[in-house]
Amino acid sequence: MNTLDRRAFLAAAGASAAVPFTACAQETAGGWAPRAPMPWAAQEIYAAVHGGRIVTAGGLVSRPGEPLHIEDRVGLYDPAADSWSELPRLPSPRHHPMVLASDEELFVFGGYGRSAAGEWTSMRDCWVLHQGAWVETLPLDAPQSEAVGVSHDGLLHLITGRTPGGPANGNWNDQADTDAHRVYITGADAWDTARPCPMARNSAAAAVMDDAIWVAGGRTVSGGGTGRLDRYAPSEDRWDTLAPIPPSPTTGQQVGGGLAMAAAGGRLVAFGGEWFQRGGGGGVFAETWVYDPAADRWDAGPPMRTPRHGLAAAAVDGTVYAIAGGEVVSGGRAGSVVEALRL
Numbered sequence: 001m002n003t004l005d006r007r008a009f010l011a012a013a014g015a016s017a018a019v020p021f022t023a024c025a026q027e028t029a030g031g032w033a034p035r036a037p038m039p040w041a042a043q044e045i046y047a048a049v050h051g052g053r054i055v056t057a058g059g060l061v062s063r064p065g066e067p068l069h070i071e072d073r074v075g076l077y078d079p080a081a082d083s084w085s086e087l088p089r090l091p092s093p094r095h096h097p098m099v100l101a102s103d104e105e106l107f108v109f110g111g112y113g114r115s116a117a118g119e120w121t122s123m124r125d126c127w128v129l130h131q132g133a134w135v136e137t138l139p140l141d142a143p144q145s146e147a148v149g150v151s152h153d154g155l156l157h158l159i160t161g162r163t164p165g166g167p168a169n170g171n172w173n174d175q176a177d178t179d180a181h182r183v184y185i186t187g188a189d190a191w192d193t194a195r196p197c198p199m200a201r202n203s204a205a206a207a208v209m210d211d212a213i214w215v216a217g218g219r220t221v222s223g224g225g226t227g228r229l230d231r232y233a234p235s236e237d238r239w240d241t242l243a244p245i246p247p248s249p250t251t252g253q254q255v256g257g258g259l260a261m262a263a264a265g266g267r268l269v270a271f272g273g274e275w276f277q278r279g280g281g282g283g284v285f286a287e288t289w290v291y292d293p294a295a296d297r298w299d300a301g302p303p304m305r306t307p308r309h310g311l312a313a314a315a316v317d318g319t320v321y322a323i324a325g326g327e328v329v330s331g332g333r334a335g336s337v338v339e340a341l342r343l
Helices: 003-017
Strands: 032-035 047-050 053-057 074-078 083-087 098-101 106-109 112-115 118-122 126-130 133-136 148-152 155-159 162-164 175-177 181-185 190-193 205-209 212-216 229-233 238-242 260-264 267-271 274-276 282-284 288-292 297-301 312-316 319-326 334-342
Touching: 047 312, 053 098, 053 312, 053 319, 098 148, 106 155, 118 162, 148 205, 148 212, 155 212, 205 267, 212 260, 212 267, 260 319, 267 297, 267 312
Parallel strands: 047 098, 205 260, 260 312
Antiparallel strands: 032 334, 047 053, 053 074, 074 083, 098 106, 106 126, 112 118, 126 133, 148 155, 155 181, 162 175, 181 190, 205 212, 212 229, 229 238, 260 267, 267 288, 274 282, 288 297, 312 319, 319 334
16 A cells, blocks of 8 residues: 555544444354444445455445435445544445455446446446545456455456446346456556356355355346355366355245355355345345355354345454345345454
């Protein structure tokens, strides 16, 4: 992080330190515990850990009878203080933007914005926090939204998601699933490609564990949710498919789209998501699933206190955080709830 960016980051952290906190004492091993809520409601967000703090950006809020509210605020959560502050706002509002961090810098990639064509215009923009503001860096060669993103060994990976399926790009149904696997080389400000994901899908979740990238769940536009788990070995540019996330024992529905995941204690922790039923309706998952790579098995973990989809996930010092998200199926009610789980 350069000096000016560090100044902005530390200034925000200093502001957060003034916020009272009490939730740390409530954290209980084995169950989700409430933490300080995000200062605003949002869903369809992602998060990155940067300097021991969690950063999330953009998102959306849907209110009946109103245009879709697309957010430009950037939240900074300090787990040690259990408090929130803000970083500079994005240059333009975005929902489903990917937030990623290298060792030194913080990036926001892609996502949907509003254009004359509609509120689901998939974007190529890439921004980096520089001198206290977000500035453009090398854009994507094609729009990519609802992707998963991870930082590994100095490279930033954007995998799967949705991209325009034809010339139209403005509405939800203009977008199609993709298996794209783009790699941003931070030191060179350059994009490369890696082996595509074995299954094109959107709204999956990803984490880095055991020197590999794990992509879990997601859904397809035509086929609904999938519990599929794919593992990518960067050193070999190879994908392997492992045990899928089981269906929900409560609803019988497949956990898949809109879930979140983080790695902690040598395990993957996946939680949340939504399901749709034919003819309308559906629900939101409270389930938590914990994956043991040695056994290639998912086991049920403690359910979230507040079921959510389109939420952000991050892990700091062995604790997993579930941040904001939609509390009902689809876009009806965005929330600001934050919960923490220490296995």
